[in-house]
Amino acid sequence: MLGTAVAPGLRPDMAADEENAPAAPVRTITDLARLAGVSAGTVSRALAGNSLVNDQTRERIQALAREHGFRLNQMASRLRRQKTGVIGVVIPLGHDRRQQISDTFFMTLLGFLADELTEKGYDLMLRRVIPDRDKDWLDRFIGSGMVDGVLVIGQSDQFERIEEAADGYLPMVVWGNHQEGQRHCVVGTDNRLGGKLAAERLIAGGARRIAFLGDTAAIEFAARHAGAAEVAARLGATVEVLPTHLAPDSSAAEVADHVAVRGQDFDAIFAASDAIAVYALRELGKRGIRVPDQVRLIGFDDLPIAAQTVPALTTIRQDILGGAKAMVDLLLRRLAGEETESLVLPPRLILRDTA
Amino acid sequence: MLGTAVAPGLRPDMAADEENAPAAPVRTITDLARLAGVSAGTVSRALAGNSLVNDQTRERIQALAREHGFRLNQMASRLRRQKTGVIGVVIPLGHDRRQQISDTFFMTLLGFLADELTEKGYDLMLRRVIPDRDKDWLDRFIGSGMVDGVLVIGQSDQFERIEEAADGYLPMVVWGNHQEGQRHCVVGTDNRLGGKLAAERLIAGGARRIAFLGDTAAIEFAARHAGAAEVAARLGATVEVLPTHLAPDSSAAEVADHVAVRGQDFDAIFAASDAIAVYALRELGKRGIRVPDQVRLIGFDDLPIAAQTVPALTTIRQDILGGAKAMVDLLLRRLAGEETESLVLPPRLILRDTA
DNA sequence: GGAGAGGTTGCAAACGATTGCAAGATTCCT
DNA sequence: AGGAATCTTGCAATCGTTTGCAACCTCTCC
Numbered sequence: 218m219l220g221t222a223v224a225p226g227l228r229p230d231m232a233a234d235e236e237n238a239p240a241a242p243v244r245t246i247t248d249l250a251r252l253a254g255v256s257a258g259t260v261s262r263a264l265a266g267n268s269l270v271n272d273q274t275r276e277r278i279q280a281l282a283r284e285h286g287f288r289l290n291q292m293a294s295r296l297r298r299q300k301t302g303v304i305g306v307v308i309p310l311g312h313d314r315r316q317q318i319s320d321t322f323f324m325t326l327l328g329f330l331a332d333e334l335t336e337k338g339y340d341l342m343l344r345r346v347i348p349d350r351d352k353d354w355l356d357r358f359i360g361s362g363m364v365d366g367v368l369v370i371g372q373s374d375q376f377e378r379i380e381e382a383a384d385g386y387l388p389m390v391v392w393g394n395h396q397e398g399q400r401h402c403v404v405g406t407d408n409r410l411g412g413k414l415a416a417e418r419l420i421a422g423g424a425r426r427i428a429f430l431g432d433t434a435a436i437e438f439a440a441r442h443a444g445a446a447e448v449a450a451r452l453g454a455t456v457e458v459l460p461t462h463l464a465p466d467s468s469a470a471e472v473a474d475h476v477a478v479r480g481q482d483f484d485a486i487f488a489a490s491d492a493i494a495v496y497a498l499r500e501l502g503k504r505g506i507r508v509p510d511q512v513r514l515i516g517f518d519d520l521p522i523a524a525q526t527v528p529a530l531t532t533i534r535q536d537i538l539g540g541a542k543a544m545v546d547l548l549l550r551r552l553a554g555e556e557t558e559s560l561v562l563p564p565r566l567i568l569r570d571t572a
Numbered sequence: 573m574l575g576t577a578v579a580p581g582l583r584p585d586m587a588a589d590e591e592n593a594p595a596a597p598v599r600t601i602t603d604l605a606r607l608a609g610v611s612a613g614t615v616s617r618a619l620a621g622n623s624l625v626n627d628q629t630r631e632r633i634q635a636l637a638r639e640h641g642f643r644l645n646q647m648a649s650r651l652r653r654q655k656t657g658v659i660g661v662v663i664p665l666g667h668d669r670r671q672q673i674s675d676t677f678f679m680t681l682l683g684f685l686a687d688e689l690t691e692k693g694y695d696l697m698l699r700r701v702i703p704d705r706d707k708d709w710l711d712r713f714i715g716s717g718m719v720d721g722v723l724v725i726g727q728s729d730q731f732e733r734i735e736e737a738a739d740g741y742l743p744m745v746v747w748g749n750h751q752e753g754q755r756h757c758v759v760g761t762d763n764r765l766g767g768k769l770a771a772e773r774l775i776a777g778g779a780r781r782i783a784f785l786g787d788t789a790a791i792e793f794a795a796r797h798a799g800a801a802e803v804a805a806r807l808g809a810t811v812e813v814l815p816t817h818l819a820p821d822s823s824a825a826e827v828a829d830h831v832a833v834r835g836q837d838f839d840a841i842f843a844a845s846d847a848i849a850v851y852a853l854r855e856l857g858k859r860g861i862r863v864p865d866q867v868r869l870i871g872f873d874d875l876p877i878a879a880q881t882v883p884a885l886t887t888i889r890q891d892i893l894g895g896a897k898a899m900v901d902l903l904l905r906r907l908a909g910e911e912t913e914s915l916v917l918p919p920r921l922i923l924r925d926t927a
Numbered sequence: 928g929g930a931g932a933g934g935t936t937g938c939a940a941a942c943g944a945t946t947g948c949a950a951g952a953t954t955c956c957t
Numbered sequence: 958a959g960g961a962a963t964c965t966t967g968c969a970a971t972c973g974t975t976t977g978c979a980a981c982c983t984c985t986c987c
Contacts (some may be wrong), residue, residue: 245973256937261975271935288715292656293973296647296942303697324679331700340718342658343696345686360643362943363695469880499880522877525824525854600943611967616945626965648943652972717973 243285252285253278264289303340304548305364306330307355309348309373320463321492322518322537323370326392329541330368337545339365348375355382359389366548368392372403372436387556390548392540394437395561402551403559404544408437411533411564412444415487415515416456418531418572422513424485425454430461430472430497431489438489441517445487457483461493472496476504484512485572491516491523494530498571513572528570536562598640607640608633619644658695659903660719661685662710664703664728675818676847677873677892678725681747684896685723692900694720703730710737714744721903723747727758727791742911745903747895749792750916757906758914759899763792766888766919767799770842770870771811773886773927777868779840780809785816785827785852786844793844796872800842812838816848827851831859839867840927846871846878849885853926868927883925891917 243249246264250257255274263270263278270278281287295301308323327343334341342364346354355378359367366388372379376396383389383401391403419427427449431438446456459475462468472493477500488494494516501508508514508528516523519534540562547557598604601619605612610629617625618633625633636642650656663678682698689696697719701709710733714722721743727734731751738744738756746758774782782804786793801811814830817823827848832855843849849871856863863869863883871878874889895917902912 246975247973257974258938258976259936261973262936265975269935274935286711286715288712288717290651290717290973292647292651292717293942294975296645296651296944297973297975299942301647306698321676321679324676324683328679331698335700341698343661343686343698345683345690356641357643360641362643362645362647495877495880499882502882522850525850527854527857527882601945602943612944613946613968614966617966620945624965629965645943648972649945650972651974652943652945654972 243282243287245290249278249282249285249287253281301363301365302338303342303364304334305342305344305358305367306370307344307346307358307367308370309346309354309375321520321522322490322535325520326370326537326541329538330370330544333541333545337549348373348378355379359386366390366552368544368548374434374436376436387554388548388551390544390551390557392544394440395559396436399559402547402557404540404547405437405561406535406540406564407561408440408564409444409447411517411535412441412446412487413448414444414564414566415441415517415533416445416448416454417452418566418568419485419487419513419515420449420452420454422485422509422572424513426483427454427456427485427487428475428479428483429456429458429487429489430475430493431458432460432462433458441487441489456487461489463490463492468493469496469499473500476500476506480504480506480512486512486514488514488516491518491520491530491532494532494571495522495526498526498528498530508571515572519567523567524569526571531569531572532567534565534567536565598642600645604633604637604640604642608636656718656720657693658697658719659689660697660699660713660722661725662713662722663698663700663725664709664730665700676875676877677845677890680875681725681892681896684893685725685899688896688900692904703728703733710734714741721745721907723899723903729789729791731791742909743903743906745899745906745912747899749795750914751791754914757902757912759895759902760792760916761890761895761919762916763795763919764799764802766872766890767796767801767842768803769799769919769921770796770872770888771800771803771809772807773921773923774840774842774868774870775804775807775809777840777864777927779868781838782809782811782840782842783830783834783838784811784813784842784844785830785848786813787815787817788813796842796844811842816844818845818847823848824851824854828855831855831861835859835861835867841867841869843869843871846873846875846885846887849887849926850877850881853881853883853885863926870927874922878922879924881926886924886927887922889920889922891920 243252246260247257250260253260259270259274260278263275264282306327331341344358348354359382369379369389369391372391372393379391380400389401391401393403393405394408395403395405416427427445429442429445431442433439433442442456442458449456459479461471461475476497486497488497494514497514498508501512506512516530516532519532523530523532543560547560550557598607601615602612605615608615614625614629615633618630619637661682686696699713703709713719714737724734724744724746727746727748734746735755744756746756748758748760749763750758750760771782782800784797784800786797788794788797797811797813804811814834816826816830831852841852843852849869852869853863856867861867871885871887874887878885878887898915902915905912
């Protein structure tokens with residue numbers, strides 16, 4: 218029952234293995250099957266663990282696998298099982314070609330997504346696309362057979378294309394702005410409300426002429442502006458857009474320009490993101506304009522830097538961690554076939570020293 | 573030759589397709605072959621483009637593929653061709669479990685890597701691992717059959733394990749510190765030299781007692797400290813380590829503590845990274861300690877924030893973009909079988925206002 | 928002692944694309 | 958016109974794993 222149960226062919230094999238040190242490479246499940254003296258099917262089941270193989274056989278095979286450092290070929294496994302265990306994450310760089318993938322907000326979100334997906338046992342395939350160059354970016358990713366589902370970080374200016382893709386593809390969740398009646402599942406901050414909170418705070422502090430620093434071609438930013446404009450109109454203030462793009466090498470200069478040329482015309486600045494706000498803060502400081510006495514300033518995102526500037530930045534916080542968790546959760550439910558609703562997260566005004 | 577050359581079976585198919593609007597799903601190469609009236613092999617060759625199929629056949633098949641939105645199943649293709657077109661990127665979170673994947677420096681590097689890999693036609697599979705929990709992290713990734721090669725971002729405290737893996741696995745390139753005689757291919761800044769540059773500058777400005785803010789358990793940071801210490805010893809100054817970890821939620825507090833408790837003992841601070849330097853700068857400002865008059869400060873990395881603080885941060889620049897390009901280049905050469913050497917990039921002192 | 932019930936295992940067909948080889952169709956040359 | 962040379966194309970094996978089905982073995986119970 219014990220030693221005698223071992224297949225006769227096994228002994229010589231093991232002897233050979235111990236003598237000829239150059240251990241035979243055990244690459245496939247078939248190699249392992251030969252070593253163990255069983256069939257490939259049994260090895261497969263044994264490695265899967267929860268199957269109907271004899272306990273002793275299973276343990277013997279698993280030990281052998283460990284000993285030889287055997288790993289399943291995931292490509293084959295995934296082909297056969299028709300699922301990949303991989304979630305695709307796309308960052309479309311659309312509305313501003315100069316924007317880099319290294320955008321702090323998106324990278325932070327990406328980090329949390331990586332954590333969450335790892336936690337749930339999925340791998341993450343990252344792709345950065347420039348939609349203008351590659352019209353087909355989303356379908357290509359979806360249809361590649363490489364991923365079970367897709368997370369899109371930022372709608373950029375690709376709202377319509379995402380809508381179209383969503384019509385035929387369930388397992389997709391997007392970070393971005395929610396619009397009435399849209400068809401794709403989105404997780405994101407209530408940007409409009411965020412804009413309102415910012416404007417209310419600025420106006421309550423005495424501001425009447427607000428500059429909005431940001432690029433309203435991006436739908437999220439447009440919503441932030443719209444919220445601020447609505448409040449301003451109601452309370453007798455104005456909001457003017459000074460277009461500012463999110464490119465590491467030019468943002469600072471654009472902001473400096475705005476402050477130089479139009480600085481006198483405003484008593485408050487609402488920056489579309491903390492990154493922009495930091496540039497503005499620095500430029501104001503350089504010119505000796507006191508914040509918040511002469512100009513009030515509010516940012517958006519609440520990135521770690523926001524708490525570290527001097528004076529510390531008042532800003533609108535987005536719940537990045539919560540958003541990442543929600544995206545993954547919704548995606549997994551969609552993978553299971555559920556038609557999930559979009560989720561709009563409330564922004565929060567973080568009071569610090571600039572407004 | 574023209575219309576008559578078309579296989580007889582084709583017409584009915586197309587008619588059926590046009591009548592029964594619910595377009596037959598064209599998922600596999602075989603479906604497409606049936607539609608086109610050719611064999612699967614021919615379709616495969618036609619789609620690959622550069623093969624030996626008749627020009628007209630090729631174009632007809634490609635048009636059909638486009639029309640039906642056909643995509644190759646990458647899993648199958650890659651299994652057969654024994655290459656994946658995917659490069660794995662791992663971020664080991666070892667020396668400080670609280671460190672997050674969202675570490676700014678690593679994320680910036682990751683962004684550039686993504687750009688470079690995309691450029692070269694590779695996809696990027698991202699994995700975050702906690703080596704303490706998963707002893708096997710590197711072998712598992714390498715042996716998974718999911719990636720053609722691996723890039724490791726940061727050695728953390730896993731130097732030995734990476735060495736072992738490198739012995740049996742060529743296509744791997746690591747970002748990190750270079751040590752005499754090491755076996756794995758690394759790209760990284762000359763941290764020791766960076767430390768020297770920093771110390772030289774601080775001491776030239778009059779500093780004698782330098783505090784090093786960082787965690788010397790991380791090999792890169794240890795090298796930065798060692799460089800500074802060497803210069804200090806030569807020039808009659810001292811460098812003392814005040815352990816500071818890179819965790820978003822606790823770094824600021826640790827730095828504040830150091831400044832509060834030991835602030836009087838030093839006339840200069842060398843921060844192991846800009847992130848830490850920014851915290852230090854803020855804390856010094858809060859306490860009314862003038863920079864650089866009372867305390868000189870130098871950071872490391874030259875992240876975008878460094879130029880935006882007030883006063884702007886003097887720092888040691890790492891060439892992140894150049895490093896990313898080099899890592900990808902070396903990896904591709906290793907994929908081709910070449911045994912590449914490590915590459916050590918020179919750091920550069922960026923003079924701003926804090927030292 | 929034989930039938931039936933469980934428990935294990937092997938067999939072989941998938942998964943979808945690629946590719947060496949050989950067959951068929953054309954063209955060209957003598 | 959016959960045969961070689963050149964193009965195209967189809968056939969079938971292959972990549973490595975999973976899994977339904979059937980075969981086999983061992984007990985148990987009547």
